[in-house]
Amino acid sequence: MVQANEKITVAFNVNGGDVEIGVTPETALVDMLRDGLLLKGAKRSCDMQVCGACTVLVDGLPVSACTVPAFEVRGKSVTTIEGIAADDRMAGLTDAFIDNAAIQCGFCTPGMVLAAKSLLDCNPHPSEAEIKDYMRGNICRCTGYKKIVEAIQEAARKALQG
């Protein structure tokens, strides 16, 4: 049993590197990443798993870091947008977002890119309908959806050629 206010040791892999950090049971994953590890890419926005701005990948699957407790990632691999930015193999995806102007204010972009990576990992050549279906949980308030869909289509196309 872990007492309230007692710290749990969370040993996990983040963006390819092993880390260990102590957190209390109620600490959200997004707070551990932002405040504990200074990875500011995931944003706390709606705080209720609806908007997707806090999206990170846990063992490759997108979750809402605003609500998932930090202790849940013990022994797991977490990918944040910082990990995507540092990974040359991900340049096709991030370049596609830039080249297609799929970014306006940029607040939703880390979540969009991570969700898109997860989609392409399990479905490398999604149809437009499949992209919209998968991405519907990530909200962009600059109304940039069309460009985002086009960016993901281009990333898939280029991966096929490359």
Next chain:
Amino acid sequence: MRPFRLYEPTTIKETVARLSELGDDGKLYAGGTELLLAMKTGLLQYDGLVNVKTVPELEGVSFSNSGTLNIGARATHSTVEHSADVIAHAPLIASVEHRVANVRVRNVGTVVGNLCFAEPHSDPGALLLLYEAEVDIASPSGTRSASVEELVVGPYETSLAGDELVTRVRVPLLPNGMRGAYLKFGYHHRPTLGVGAAVSVTDGKFVDIRLTLGSAPPKPTRMRDAEAVLRGAAVDDPAVAIEAGRIAAEGCDAIDDLHGSAEYKRHLVQVFVQRALTEAVERGVK
């Protein structure tokens, strides 16, 4: 969020003993997709959470030879959606689970947790009611079973005692010849309405019928009066489905809330019962 103690039992026995000890100060924690939202806003406060995800016995989805899908307390919506057994034997469940919330919630939230939180605006309850699913329940004094109807008694309210744990939901497949459909509607991130219909047809007449309704009423509901007018009626008579829709709409306990007025929801029920029946019949023909 207010600090809480975290318990991580490794057996069902240990889990229910802990629940018994904590009483009203403790709560089971599975995916947390509903519970933690309520705790963040302060609507619910617990001194201790008991994590079921550290109990290996509660894992996974399996299919038994008797034609039953077993969904363990730890199985997430994603696990169910992508389960080869679910896709092969109950594709309707896979397709409805695929449309629950968004991909992040499905990766974390559990089907059993969803049932036990009893959020009215939700699909799994009405869907599992369509399959006449039952839950297995463990407590310090033994085990028992209950139907989904017996389990969910009102908004955010179940018939579970404080020391009881739903270990799994057992989903019997639809009987031979019966085809199901589930339609949902809404503009919010939670559904405004969900209608399930399962029908079998012989010689152009409805034989077995199940109709269920979720999200519009305070709890998932079987619409038995509407089922009764369909039984024995001609499938190709459009007046029959309209009459079933009317009875379902009149009989349903639709509530006024942010999703709309009760009157508006009754109108939706009328329309969607007809559509769900049509879809279930067409699937049978195919």
